[in-house]
Each structure stands twice: as C-alpha cells, then as structure tokens.
Amino acid sequence: MEDCARLFNEMYTEERAVRPHYAAFAEWLEQTPAARVAQNRHAAELLFHRVGITFAVYGEASGTERLIPFDIVPHVIPGEGWEHLARGLRQRVKALNRFLHDVYHGQDIVRAGKIPLERIAGNPQFRKEMIGVDVPRGVYAHVAGVDLVRHSDGEHYVLEDNLRTPSGVSYMLENRKMMMRLFPELFANQPIRPVDHYPDLLLETLRAVAPRHADNPVIVLLTPGHYNSAYFEHAFLAQQMGIELVEGQDLFVQNETVFMRTTQGPQRVDVVYRRIDDDFLDPEAFRPDSMLGVPGLLGAYRAGRVTLANAIGTGVADDKSMYPYVPEMIRFYLGEEPLLKNVPTYLLANPDDLEFVLANLDTLVVKETQGSGGYGMLVGPTASRDERERYRQRILDRPERFIAQPTLALSCVPTFCGEALADRHVDLRPYVLTGADVAFVPGGLTRVAIREGSLVVNSSQGGGVKDTWVVD
Amino acid sequence: MLSRVASSLYWMSRYVERAENTARVLDVAWRLSLLVKEPALQDQEWFAPLNITGTLFPFSGRHSEVCAREVLHFMALDPENPSSILSCARHARENARSVRGSITSEMWEVLNSTWLEMQQMDEEKMAARGVSQFFDWVKERSHLFRGVTFGTMHRDDAYEFARLGTHIERADSTARILDVKYHILLPSVKDVGGAVDYYQWSAVLRSVSAFEAYRKVYRDVITPLKLAELLILRDDLPRSLRFCIRQVSDTLGRVQNAQSTETLHQAAQILSGLQYGRISEIFAAGLHEYLTEFLVSTQDLGRMIQASFFSSSKVE
Numbered sequence: 001m002e003d004c005a006r007l008f009n010e011m012y013t014e015e016r017a018v019r020p021h022y023a024a025f026a027e028w029l030e031q032t033p034a035a036r037v038a039q040n041r042h043a044a045e046l047l048f049h050r051v052g053i054t055f056a057v058y059g060e061a062s063g064t065e066r067l068i069p070f071d072i073v074p075h076v077i078p079g080e081g082w083e084h085l086a087r088g089l090r091q092r093v094k095a096l097n098r099f100l101h102d103v104y105h106g107q108d109i110v111r112a113g114k115i116p117l118e119r120i121a122g123n124p125q126f127r128k129e130m131i132g133v134d135v136p137r138g139v140y141a142h143v144a145g146v147d148l149v150r151h152s153d154g155e156h157y158v159l160e161d162n163l164r165t166p167s168g169v170s171y172m173l174e175n176r177k178m179m180m181r182l183f184p185e186l187f188a189n190q191p192i193r194p195v196d197h198y199p200d201l202l203l204e205t206l207r208a209v210a211p212r213h214a215d216n217p218v219i220v221l222l223t224p225g226h227y228n229s230a231y232f233e234h235a236f237l238a239q240q241m242g243i244e245l246v247e248g249q250d251l252f253v254q255n256e257t258v259f260m261r262t263t264q265g266p267q268r269v270d271v272v273y274r275r276i277d278d279d280f281l282d283p284e285a286f287r288p289d290s291m292l293g294v295p296g297l298l299g300a301y302r303a304g305r306v307t308l309a310n311a312i313g314t315g316v317a318d319d320k321s322m323y324p325y326v327p328e329m330i331r332f333y334l335g336e337e338p339l340l341k342n343v344p345t346y347l348l349a350n351p352d353d354l355e356f357v358l359a360n361l362d363t364l365v366v367k368e369t370q371g372s373g374g375y376g377m378l379v380g381p382t383a384s385r386d387e388r389e390r391y392r393q394r395i396l397d398r399p400e401r402f403i404a405q406p407t408l409a410l411s412c413v414p415t416f417c418g419e420a421l422a423d424r425h426v427d428l429r430p431y432v433l434t435g436a437d438v439a440f441v442p443g444g445l446t447r448v449a450i451r452e453g454s455l456v457v458n459s460s461q462g463g464g465v466k467d468t469w470v471v472d
Numbered sequence: 473m474l475s476r477v478a479s480s481l482y483w484m485s486r487y488v489e490r491a492e493n494t495a496r497v498l499d500v501a502w503r504l505s506l507l508v509k510e511p512a513l514q515d516q517e518w519f520a521p522l523n524i525t526g527t528l529f530p531f532s533g534r535h536s537e538v539c540a541r542e543v544l545h546f547m548a549l550d551p552e553n554p555s556s557i558l559s560c561a562r563h564a565r566e567n568a569r570s571v572r573g574s575i576t577s578e579m580w581e582v583l584n585s586t587w588l589e590m591q592q593m594d595e596e597k598m599a600a601r602g603v604s605q606f607f608d609w610v611k612e613r614s615h616l617f618r619g620v621t622f623g624t625m626h627r628d629d630a631y632e633f634a635r636l637g638t639h640i641e642r643a644d645s646t647a648r649i650l651d652v653k654y655h656i657l658l659p660s661v662k663d664v665g666g667a668v669d670y671y672q673w674s675a676v677l678r679s680v681s682a683f684e685a686y687r688k689v690y691r692d693v694i695t696p697l698k699l700a701e702l703l704i705l706r707d708d709l710p711r712s713l714r715f716c717i718r719q720v721s722d723t724l725g726r727v728q729n730a731q732s733t734e735t736l737h738q739a740a741q742i743l744s745g746l747q748y749g750r751i752s753e754i755f756a757a758g759l760h761e762y763l764t765e766f767l768v769s770t771q772d773l774g775r776m777i778q779a780s781f782f783s784s785s786k787v788e
Contacts, residue, residue, distance in 0.1 A: 049588070226570045235572035245573035250474050261475045263629060263781045264729050 007152050008411040009423060010075060021078040021471050024190040028183075029073075034419075037072070040182040041416060044070055047178065069464030070175060071415045072182070075426055075446035079193075079472040082442055085148065085156060085430070088339035089440065091330060093144045093432045096161060096317050098333035100140035103316055104130045114328050123322070124370065125315030127278065129285060133302050136209040137436065140311040141318075142273075143202070144432040145169075145444075148340070150411035157341045157408065159427065161326065163310060163318040165275045169431050170233035172445040173198060173240075175467040193442040193470040198431070199240035201439050202273075206241075208435030209307050210270045217270035220246045220260060224276050224292045234275050248276075253296030256303040271307045272297075278312050320369040320403045321347055343408060349400040357404040358395065361388045364404045365455075366395065379455055381407050410455055413466065415448055425449045427457050428468065443468035477571045478633040479782035484567035484575075484583070485621075485637030491560035492614035493645035497521045498547055499607040500679040505540060507671055518543040523652045525555055544603065545595055557610055561590045575634075576624040579617065586613045629727055636723045636777070643716035644770055646680055650703055651763040673699055680711040700759065701751040713766065714746035720773070727781070735776040742769050 011022045018026040029037075048067055077085075102108050103120055104127075110117050120126055145166025147159040176195050180187055203219070210217035223234035225247050238245035250260050251269065259266035274281065280290040285298035300306045316322065324345045327338040346353035346364075357364055366378040378391040395402050412423035430444030446466040447457035457463040498521050505517040518538050522528040527546070530553065535542045550556045554563075565587040568580055598606045618638070625631045653676050673694045677683040682702060689706070690698050706712045721739040728736055754762045 221573075226566075231569075232572075238573040244474055244477075245571075246474060247476065250476050263473055263475055263478045263633070263727060265731075 007409050007423070007425075008150050008154050010150070010411050010413045010426070011073075021076050024471075025074065025076060025186065028186055028189070038419065041072055044072065044178050044182060047181070048174075068171065069450055070178065071448060071464055071466050072179065073414050073416065073421070074179065074467045074469045075413050075428065075443075076469045076471055077428075077443060079470060082470045084339070086440065086442075088156075089146055089430055089432050090438045091334065091336060091339055092146065092158065092161070092326065093141065093434060093438060095330040095333050096144070096163060096326065097138065097140055097434060099329045100163075100311070100314060100317050101138045102333070104133060104313065109329065109332055112332065114332050115322075115325050119321060119325070120316060123316050123319055125278075125313065125319050127313030127316075129298060129302070130311070130313040134304070135311050136211065136307055139209055139434050140314050142205055142209060142309040142311075142434055144434070145429045146432060148428045148430065149408055152409040152411075155341055157343045158326070159343060159408075160320065160323060161318040162429075163314040164277065165310065166429070166431065167230040167233055167275070168429060168445045168447075169198060170236045171465050172431070172441075172443070172468065173236075175445075175465055179467045191472045193472070195441040195443060195468075198441045199237060201433055201441065202237070203241045203243070205433040205435030205439065206271050206273055206307075206309055209309060211304055211307055213305075214270040218268060219271040219273065220244045220251075220269050222246055222248070222251070222272050222274040222276055222294075224248075224280070228275075230275065237273075243273075248290075248292045248294050251294040251297070253294060253300050256296075256300045256305050258294070258297065258300050258306045269306060271309065273309050278315065281308075281312065320345075320367055321349070321400075323403070343405045346404040348395060348402040348404065353404070354395075354399050357402075358392060361392060363407060365407050366391060366402055366404045368401055369403055370401065377456075379407065382453065382455070407455070410449075410457075413446075413448065415450070415464075415466075417450070417452075422452070424452075425455055425457065426466065442470035473574070473629045473633075475782050477574050478629065479778070480567040480571040481574065481630055481633045482637035482777070482782075484564050484571070485634045486641040487560045487564035487567065488583070488614050488617050489638050489641040489645070490555065491557045491564065492611055493642070493649075494521075494525060494547055494555070494557050494560065495607040495610035495614075496679045496681075497524050497649060498544065499604060500675045502540070502544075502603055502607075504671065504675050515539045520652050521547055524648045526648075527553065527555060541595075544598075548598065548606070549593060549595065558590055558593070561587050571630075574630045576620070576626075578620045578624045582613065582617045582620050586617075632723050632727045633781075636720060636727075639716040639719040639723070640770065640774055640777070642711060643713050643720070644767065646703055646711050646713055646716070647763050647766050647770070649676065649679055650700065651760060651767070654759045654763065670694065676703075682709055682711060685709055697751055697755065700754070704754065705746060705749055705751060707747075714743070717743045717746055717770075724777075729780065732780040735773070735780045738769070738773050738776055742766070742773065 011019060011026070013019060045067065048070060099109065107117075107120070109115050110120060141163040143166060145162035145168065147162065148156050149159050150156050173196060206219050207217055210219075219241070220243055221234055221238040221241075223231060223245055225231065228234070235245055244260065246260055252259055252261070252266075258269040258272070260269050276292055279287045280292045282293045282295060282297040283290045284295045286293070297306075298312070301308050301312065324342065324347065327342050330336055330338045346357050348354045348357060357366065360380075361378070362380045364380045366380070368376050378387065380388065383391070410425035410427060413426050414421040415424040417424070426446050426448045428444050428446050430440055433439045446468045448464045448466055449455060449457045450464045501517050501521045505514045508514045508517065515538055518540055519528070521543055522531050522538070525547065531538075531543070531546050534552075535546065546553055546556065548557045551558055553559060561583075565583045568575060568583045572580055593606070621631070621634060625634070653672070673696065674683060677686050677694070677699065680703060686694065686699065686702055689702060692698065702709060702712065704713045707714050707718065709715055717739065721736070721743045724732065724736050724739050
C-alpha cells in the first residue's frame with residue numbers, strides 16, 4: 001500500500017496543518033459533536049434512498065439498484081485555483097470543438113502534419129455520415145465532462161475528455177442539496193459558490209443551438225429508458241429544465257422532421273439532448289437491432305431540421321488514442337499554450353511504446369482506447385502477477401486497442417470509513433457547456449475511491465461521491 | 473403531453489387505487505369472517521375477495537382450499553399474483569419511475585418508500601402487526617399519495633391523466649364490490665334479517681367508506697335499496713359509480729383531442745344512465761344484470777381511452 005503522506009492531500013499540508021481553504025470546515029468538524037455527524041451521515045443515506053438516487057449496475061442480478069456512497073467531507077477548491085482550472089477547461093473544450101469541426105470538414109490538422117490520417121480514418125468513432133455536415137454554431141460537444149486529477153507534484157492533469165454523453169451531474173447537484181439540508185451552518189459561515197443553476201445553463205445552451213427555423217424551440221431529453229444506469233439523472237435533468245423526457249418510441253420522423261407522439265397528436269421537436277450512444281440513435285443508419293433509437297433521425301439531423309446534443313461522431317475526439325494530441329490541437333487551433341497538463345501517454349499501436357509498456361506493466365495503468373467507466377483496465381501496481389499476465393495476452397492480440405499511462409498518485413481527501421476519517425483518492429469532473437459561449441458552474445463532481453489504496457473512482461467500481469466547494 | 477407518459481400516469485394511479493380497494497375488500501372479508509362462529513362457514517367469506525377481483529381462477533390453479541391464510545397471502549403478498557397488493561405497489565412504482573420527470577418528487581417518494589416497506593413485508597410480519605393494521609397502512613399510503621398528488625401536482629394534463637386512472641379504477645371496483653355482494657342486497661332471497669344482515673350491509677358500506685355518509689343522507693336503518701342507491705346513483709359520494717364516472721367524463725372533456733370524440737360519447741352515455749336511473753327500476757330489471765352491463769361498458773371505455781390517447785399517431 002502506498003504511503004498517503006507522500007501524496008498530495010487536499011485538506012492538509014505536508015506538515016499536517018489545515019490548508020487555509022479548508023479552515024472553516026476543519027473548525028466546524030472539530031466543534032460538531034461526533035454523534036451529530038454520525039446521525040446526519042445516516043440521515044443522508046436514508047434520504048438518498050427515499051429520493052431514489054440510485055444507479056443500476058451492469059452485470060449484477062436483475063437490474064440491481066444501488067446507492068452511491070456519499071461522503072460528507074467536501075472536496076474544497078480555493079477560488080483562485082478554480083479560476084485557473086476554468087481557463088484551462090474553456091481553452092481545452094474550445095479546441096476540441098474546433099477539432100471536431102475540422103475532422104468532418106477540411107482536416108487541416110492532418111494536412112498540417114500534426115495528427116496522422118490513420119488515427120482519424122481508422123478510428124471506429126469516426127462517423128463518415130458527418131462529413132460535410134454543418135451543425136449550428138459549429139458546436140459538437142455541447143456538454144463535456146473533463147476528468148481532472150491532482151498528482152503528488154500538486155499539479156492538475158486531465159485524465160480524459162468525455163465528449164459523448166457524460167453523466168454524473170445530477171450527483172453534483174444532489175450532493176450540494178444534501179449538504180445544505182444536513183449542515184446549513186457550513187454554508188452560512190463562508191462564501192461557497194452555488195452550483196444549482198446548472199440546469200438553467202444547460203437549457204440556455206440547448207436553446208442557443210436550435211436550428212435557425214425554430215423561434216421558440218421544442219427541446220427534449222432522449223433517454224434509453226429506466227433500465228439505464230443513468231436514468232435517474234435523465235429524469236432529474238428533464239424535470240429541472242421543464243422539458244419532455246422521451247424514449248425512442250415516443251419520437252418518429254416524417255419528411256425529415258422529428259415529431260413526438262403526444263395526447264394532442266404529433267408535436268414537432270427542434271433540439272434533442274440525447275443520452276443514447278451514437279450506435280443506438282437510428283437503427284436505419286447505425287445498429288439495425290437498436291430498439292432505443294428513432295428510425296430516420298440521422299436524415300433529419302443531416303438536413304439541419306433538428307439539432308442533436310451532443311453531435312454524432314464526437315467520440316473521435318475523446319477516444320483515448322486521440323487524447324495525446326489534445327495539447328497539439330490547442331496550439332494548432334487557438335495558437336495558445338495548453339493551460340492544463342496531459343498525462344504522458346503511450347500508444348501501444350507504436351512498436352516502441354508497446355515494447356516499453358510490456359516491460360513495465362507493473363508500474364503502468366493500461367486502458368482500452370474504447371473503454372469507459374473503469375471497465376477493463378489494468379492498474380499495474382495493484383494487480384496480481386496473474387492478472388498482469390492475462391492482460392499481457394490481451395494486449396498482444398490487439399495492441400492498437402490499448403494505451404498506457406504512468407500510475408498517477410491521485411490526491412487525497414479525508415473520508416469517513418466507518419466512524420473514523422481516512423485519506424482516500426479523489427478525482428474531479430467539471431461539466432463544460434458550449435452553446436453561444438462556454439459556460440460552467442464552479443467545481444463539478446468529485447468522485448472518491450472508497451476502498452483503501454484504490455485508484456478507481458468510477459461508481460460502477462464501488463466509488464463514492466463528495467460535494468465539491470469552490471470557496472472565496 | 474407524451475402519450476407514453478400519459479399512459480404511465482394513468483396506470484400509476486390505477487394501480488394505487490387497485491391496491492387500496494383490494495385492501496378494503498380483504499379488510500371487510502377479514503372482519504366478517506371474525507363474526508362467523510362455525511369454522512366451515514368462515515372460509516366461505518374468503519370466496520368473496522377472489523370473486524371481486526376476478527382472481528378465483530388463478531388462485532384455484534395454485535391453492536387447493538380457500539381459507540383465510542391462503543387468500544390473504546395470495547391477494548396481499550404474492551408476487552406471482554399480478555393484482556396482489558404487493559404487485560400493485562410494484563407496478564405503481566415502476567410506472568412512476570418511468571415518468572419521474574412528470575410527477576413531483578413528493579409523489580415519487582411516497583410510491584418509492586411504500587414499495588421499499590412493502591418489500592420487507594411477509595406473512596409473519598403482517599400477522600405480528602395485525603392484519604387490519606396492515607390494510608389500514610395500505611389505505612393510508614393510498615390516501616397519502618392522493619393527498620400529495622392533490623397538494624403538489626401542477627394542474628396540467630399529467631394531473632388529468634392521473635385522476636382519470638383513479639376514477640375509472642374506482643368505478644370498476646365499487647361495481648365489483650356491489651356485484652359480489654348483490655345476493656345479500658336482494659330482500660327476497662333471505663328473510664332472516666336481523667343482526668347478520670346488518671353486519672353484512674354495514675360491511676359493504678364500510679368497505680367503501682360510506683357508512684357515515686349513509687347515516688347522514690338517510691338518517692334511517694340500512695336497507696338494501698337505499699344502500700344500492702347511495703353507491704350507484706348518488707352524485708356526492710366519492711366512491712359512487714355516478715361520482716366516479718362524472719369525474720371521468722369531465723376529465724375527458726378537458727383532455728380531448730381530434731380522435732377522442734367516440735370516447736367522450738361513451739363516457740357521457742354511461743353517465744347519463746347514472747344521472748337519470750332510478751334504483752327501483754334497477755332492482756326490477758336485476759341488480760346483477762345492471763352491474764354486469766356497467767362493468768362491460770366501463771371496460772370498453774378503458775379500451776377507448778387507451779386507443780384515443782395512448783396510441784401512436786402520424787402527421788396528417
């Protein structure tokens with residue numbers, strides 16, 4: 001097990017002194033009777049259950065609903081630190097959107113020799129159906145979830161860019177609501193920047209990218225349905241924005257126009273905030289066995305009769321094999337130096353990288369380029385010899401499917417484990433919205449690896465969540 | 473609103489109402505069976521709940537004898553019985569879950585916590601808690617859900633479709649309760665009279681929470697004719713057929729669309745029969761025949777609602 005003292009601790013300095021931005025919380029924790037804290041931790045669990053904030057876990061029996069463990073010790077970020085992150089996020093997502101437009105138009109970045117053509121053409125997430133299609137305002141990734149971690153050097157690194165259908169924002173909102181309900185005094189004592197206007201910002205973003213014909217656009221949220229692991233979030237966001245939550249069966253396309261079936265007959269739809277993957281969107285265009293999609297949707301989209309958010313084909317930019325090129329994108333499209341760091345990444349498609357990685361499996365993290373949610377990754381230092389050997393075989397079969405990165409020493413935040421506090425690893429996912437402009441709420445979703453020493457924070461892998469505070 | 477959502481709201485309310493009515497029917501059977509002293513006759517009372525809910529056939533398929541324990545379990549807690557209270561609670565929650573964006577969080581919380589508590593329930597716990605207490609709890613949860621719906625829900629189409637489900641299910645249920653107990657309402661069949669009849673009749677009234685209303689309206693002893701009049705033709709009793717169908721008809725008027733003309737007509741026709749009906753004529757023609765016809769035309773109405781509001785459509 002690694003030594004937590006060597007890691008960056010968000011709350012304490014190396015001398016175990018409380019950092020200034022945690023001072024108010026630390027003082028509160030010291031003064032609040034342990035019994036009240038314990039009681040409220042229990043109350044939080046009950047409340048989450050009653051409100052039904054659960055998520056379905058794939059691979060577990062009969063649509064199991066599980067509660068995400070919620071920890072009451074917040075992840076606190078000082079205001080000026082956040083401003084720096086915010087500038088970096090804005091820059092990064094801007095460049096990614098420019099890249100996506102370029103990929104489906106002139107491919108200037110390829111012709112300039114910055115990215116090899118086969119990285120794009122050979123990428124399964126590249127959608128040739130999108131070539132030459134103009135989307136409103138040139139925005140592809142309207143909602144981006146950029147995962148950030150802090151290494152032991154105290155610097156933030158981008159772990160990955162989620163540009164398809166990033167989820168988790170409802171937990172960010174519910175965590176805040178829960179904290180304010182349980183410990184209102186914490187919010188009275190210090191200026192914590194609010195986050196609850198996120199649905200408003202999202203709605204504004206979606207309205208800004210409506211097709212030109214729509215004066216008062218009809219916006220819907222398209223969900224795969226209530227068996228999906230993120231269904232709670234879909235319903236929650238639709239309700240908060242006051243838009244219809246639709247399933248594929250509720251929509252149909254006629255004359256390249258999308259309609260929803262209502263009790264008053266068909267009603268036209270202008271913007272679809274879709275939480276369904278590309279592959280399932282339109283059985284006529286993509287997977288023919290999809291029961292979740294809407295036949296003819298791609299045609300209506302290409303004709304500019306409806307806006308999809310996010311756009312089709314954004315996966316080509318957040319793919320792990322494209323990740324190493326993002327700093328280059330920032331330089332190429334914006335003429336700026338990247339403000340946020342990338343983790344050094346080995347592409348196993350390169351023979352040199354492959355050789356190095358196979359020789360150092362016990363120190364590296366290996367991921368599938370198409371993977372997400374923490375499924376199918378190898379954390380070298382904590383894996384058994386046996387696991388490493390089996391993974392080696394998988395890599396050798398299809399090396400181009402994998403990337404590897406040094407094992408990052410994720411920063412820690414004290415977390416309740418039983419009755420006592422212990423340091424646990426966290427990451428941070430801010431949600432970056434792009435419509436008429438780039439917008440976000442301060443902070444994001446903090447995920448915490450509950451198991452001791454674990455670096456995997458994904459909820460599907462037993463991770464928990466914390467409230468995230470940006471304090472001034 | 474979305475057809476699928478309207479349909480889920482409608483069924484969500486129907487299932488809540490169905491759970492409540494099943495609890496009412498079982499509660500009455502339970503109380504009546506306590507009045508009967510002979511064990512053989514006690515079990516007779518347990519046919520009624522099965523008849524009312526139309527589940528005698530599936531019940532007999534899995535149970536050899538009709539007795540209190542078996543019927544109670546089958547109708548309250550059996551997950552295999554699609555109309556058990558447990559199943560209704562599950563269906564109501566599943567429907568609510570698929571339309572969470574259209575109901576208030578308070579409504580969801582009632583159905584969700586009811587289901588969570590329901591899942592913990594088994595025969596032993598029900599017996600330990602007291603059978604009647606269990607039914608009271610089911611009724612309370614239903615009352616709470618209705619109250620929360622009334623008190624928190626935006627008065628839009630979602631509200632209308634939820635109310636539509638409540639009233640059509642309730643009309644169906646009241647008619648079934650009357651139909652199964654109709655033999656005790658026929659004065660000619662039994663001339664025994666006396667205490668047993670009184671308990672039977674008052675049990676029917678209590679099962680639809682109409683005992684106090686009867687006293688208030690008639691200020692008289694309970695007679696079958698008046699009892700039937702109250703539960704069928706009164707316009708001001710919330711569980712009477714006329715009241716429920718008037719609600720259905722009014723609601724349909726507010727949500728009507730281009731395809732719903734025939735549906736509205738059907739509702740109006742059932743309603744006018746109740747508005748202008750006379751209880752003496754109903755008894756003369758046969759109460760059972762009357763109720764059977766009512767149930768058939770209400771089921772037709774249900775199918776028509778399904779077709780005109782919840783089905784797919786194309787642009788003309």
